[in-house]
Amino acid sequence: MKKYILSVDAGTTSSRAILFDKKGNQISISQFEFNQFFPKESWVEHDPIEIWETQLKAIKSVIKKSKINVDEIDSIGITNQRETTVIWNKNTGQPVYNAIVWQDRRTAFICDELKANGFEKSFYNKTGLVLDAYFSGTKIKWILDSDPQVRELANSGDLLFGTIDSWLIWNLTGGKCHMTDYSNASRTLMFNIHTLKWDKELLSILNIPNTLLPEVVDSSKKIGFSEKSILGSEIQICGVAGDQQAALFGQMCINPGDVKNTYGTGCFCMMNTGTKAVKSNNKMLTTIAWKIGKETIYALEGSVFIAGALVQWLRDQLNIIKDSSEIETLASSVKDSGGVTFISALSGLGAPYWNPTATGAIMGITRGTQKGHIARAALEAIALRSLEIITEMEKDSGTKFNKLKVDGGASNNNLLMQIQSNFLKTTVVRPRTTETTALGAAFLAGLGSGFWSSIEEIKDLWKIDKVFNPSDNNNDQLVLNNWKKRIKKIQ
Numbered sequence: 001m002k003k004y005i006l007s008v009d010a011g012t013t014s015s016r017a018i019l020f021d022k023k024g025n026q027i028s029i030s031q032f033e034f035n036q037f038f039p040k041e042s043w044v045e046h047d048p049i050e051i052w053e054t055q056l057k058a059i060k061s062v063i064k065k066s067k068i069n070v071d072e073i074d075s076i077g078i079t080n081q082r083e084t085t086v087i088w089n090k091n092t093g094q095p096v097y098n099a100i101v102w103q104d105r106r107t108a109f110i111c112d113e114l115k116a117n118g119f120e121k122s123f124y125n126k127t128g129l130v131l132d133a134y135f136s137g138t139k140i141k142w143i144l145d146s147d148p149q150v151r152e153l154a155n156s157g158d159l160l161f162g163t164i165d166s167w168l169i170w171n172l173t174g175g176k177c178h179m180t181d182y183s184n185a186s187r188t189l190m191f192n193i194h195t196l197k198w199d200k201e202l203l204s205i206l207n208i209p210n211t212l213l214p215e216v217v218d219s220s221k222k223i224g225f226s227e228k229s230i231l232g233s234e235i236q237i238c239g240v241a242g243d244q245q246a247a248l249f250g251q252m253c254i255n256p257g258d259v260k261n262t263y264g265t266g267c268f269c270m271m272n273t274g275t276k277a278v279k280s281n282n283k284m285l286t287t288i289a290w291k292i293g294k295e296t297i298y299a300l301e302g303s304v305f306i307a308g309a310l311v312q313w314l315r316d317q318l319n320i321i322k323d324s325s326e327i328e329t330l331a332s333s334v335k336d337s338g339g340v341t342f343i344s345a346l347s348g349l350g351a352p353y354w355n356p357t358a359t360g361a362i363m364g365i366t367r368g369t370q371k372g373h374i375a376r377a378a379l380e381a382i383a384l385r386s387l388e389i390i391t392e393m394e395k396d397s398g399t400k401f402n403k404l405k406v407d408g409g410a411s412n413n414n415l416l417m418q419i420q421s422n423f424l425k426t427t428v429v430r431p432r433t434t435e436t437t438a439l440g441a442a443f444l445a446g447l448g449s450g451f452w453s454s455i456e457e458i459k460d461l462w463k464i465d466k467v468f469n470p471s472d473n474n475n476d477q478l479v480l481n482n483w484k485k486r487i488k489k490i491q
Contacts, residue, residue: 002074005446006062006235007438008055010080010164011243012101012265015055017062018435019073020442022451024461026433027068030061037098042105042347042356045098048086051164052171059231070233076172076226077239077445079246079437080164082187085139087212088167089153090160093175096150099164100139103266103305103347107138108356114138119205126192126199128277128286130354134303136163137189141206154209161212163187165240172237174227180214182296183245186288191216193277193288196296219245219290220448239445243437244268245289248299250440251405251431252462254455259393259401261386261420262437263410266350267304269389271397272297282392283352290444300396302389303350306360307382308410310344314378320371328413331379334372336475339364341486342377344385352392363486382410383420384483390424403427407436414466421468422476428468 004027009016015034019027032054037045063070083102088095100106111131114120120131129135140161144151153159162170166180185191185198190208192199198213217223219241225234241249244262248270251260256274261267270289277286277298289299306313311324321327341363348356362374394400403426410416411434421428433439446452 001072002451003072004068004074005442005451006059006073006076007442007445008059008076008078008168009438009441010051010055010078010168012081012103015051015058016438017055017058018438018442019062019066019068020439024433024439024442024458026435028062028066029435030058030065032058040106044101044104046084046101048088048095048099048167051099052168055168056230070231070235073235074451075236075238075445075449077441077443078165078168078237079241079243079441080168080184082163082184082242082244083134083136084164085136085143085161086164086167087140087143087150087159087161089158090175091158096153096159097143097146100143102134104139105133105348105356107133107142110138110141114205123189123202126194126202127189128186128193129189130283130285132354133356134350135187135189137202137206137208140208140212144208154212157209157211159212160214162214165242166214169224169237169240172226172230173224174230177224178214179217179223179240181217181219181240182288182291183219183242184240185216187242193286193298218292220292220444222448236449237445238448239441239443241290241441241444244270244301245299246440246444247407247437248272248289248440249443250436250438251407252459253405254459257397257399257401258405259390260405260407260436261390263307263382263406263408263416265307265309267307267382267386269302269386269393271300271393273300273397274298278397280396282395283354284389284393284396285351292447300393302352302393304385304389305347305350306344307385308408309346310342310378310382311410313346314375320374327375327379328415330372331376331415334370334376337377337380337479338369338373339366339482340369340373340377341482342374342381343487343490344378344381345490351389358490361486361490364482379413379416379419380479382416383423384480386420387423401426403429405429405431407431407434409434417468418471421470422473423480425470427470429464430466430468432463432465
């Protein structure tokens with residue numbers, strides 16, 4: 001009797017595994033952090049082997065912790081930090097370089113060169129993406145160009161590229177499957193979201209051999225089996241999606257106009273636009289949400305690179321809190337941010353600015369400024385950056401939405417959610433399960449395997465935890481005015 005779905009949630013700072021039952025309840029979770037490497041300023045790397053080892057450890061741990069038989073697992077769903085780039089030797093299984101993380105800015109100069117050569121429009125029209133170091137394509141080019149031997153191996157067909165989903169699938173299947181799904185492929189700067197194929201012209205511009213590329217498959221479909229020797233049983237892999245697309249599905253934002261915002265390391269707001277790829281006039285991204293069967297669903301997305309990472313910075317660099325969960329109490333110790341504005345550009349600025357060289361700032365400090373004011377200004381920064389991208393998204397879609405579904409670790413912060421509702425002047429809805437990224441991967445896997453019969457059946461499993469309604473706060477307009485004025489100083 002198959003009772004559970006195993007969700008593999010490969011995040012930016014940790015590897016997690018979560019078991020869900022038929023009712024969408026979270027049965028057990030295991031999580032292991034892995035190292036973050038910063039070899040140079042604005043460079044961010046991970047060890048792909050460590051990612052695989054911690055992910056496997058999390059999977060085995062969650063099975064042991066929940067005291068279930070591995071044969072009770074129906075299928076595996078995989079969701080992952082997107083854009084992070086791994087290139088490995090298909091003969092040895094060894095990476096040729098560390099994984100270059102989505103936050104990494106080292107390829108900004110490549111993007112500038114591509115823009116100077118007039119390629120910006122071609123990339124945008126085909127991929128829906130702006131030319132930015134955020135995406136995988138320029139990261140691949142950098143790795144191949146950095147070492148003549150690596151370039152030679154790539155040209156001879158000995159190397160494989162993958163985002164983290166592909167890397168995990170390849171390892172889980174013992175090297176049998178080199179695949180990614182449409183949602184992850186659409187984040188690489190190499191995939192044409194209209195023809196649904198790797199684009200020869202873009203590959204040529206980037207000088208990337210197509211032999212590196214994974215097969216692109218549906219987000220909800222049986223794609224292979226885990227190697228028996230790895231988990232003690234063959235388990236079918238039936239769902240794959242990038243983390244933000246998985247969260248959109250996990251939130252059951254299945255109709256055009258539905259919007260969710262995930263508060264994780266960064267903040268990622270996504271709007272379902274249905275079967276239409278809506279072109280942005282306001283520097284949002286047009287992306288594939290998922291493909292199931294013959295239907296491809298598109299989305300508009302705004303990306304904020306620093307959200308929860310801002311709280312981590314206050315903890316690790318300034319030491320004004322000992323644990324991330326303390327931020328709400330500290331921020332609540334003052335009635336407002338005391339005129340302080342925290343510009344959260346610790347890794348450049350994402351949408352709608354797309355300024356890779358922007359740096360952060362704390363402005364408006366006086367002798368009366370307390371730790372609480374800085375903490376509250378940090379929460380306001382997360383909410384204000386989200387407000388900026390949501391406003392632009394509404395312009396693109398011509399839709400004024402009446403509620404925002406939220407998820408991710410920081411969505412458990414009630415003060416942040418209330419601040420967000422106040423700035424948006426709209427209802428913010430938090431579901432009972434805030435692990436919607438993992439839940440979305442589970443839903444996609446269970447749908448692909450037949451564990452759940454339809455999206456309608458899954459829809460009934462989504463439950464509300466708390467609703468935040470906007471309240472009048474005379475200080476909000478002052479905070480917003482200060483933000484608009486001060487952010488211009490750092491661009």
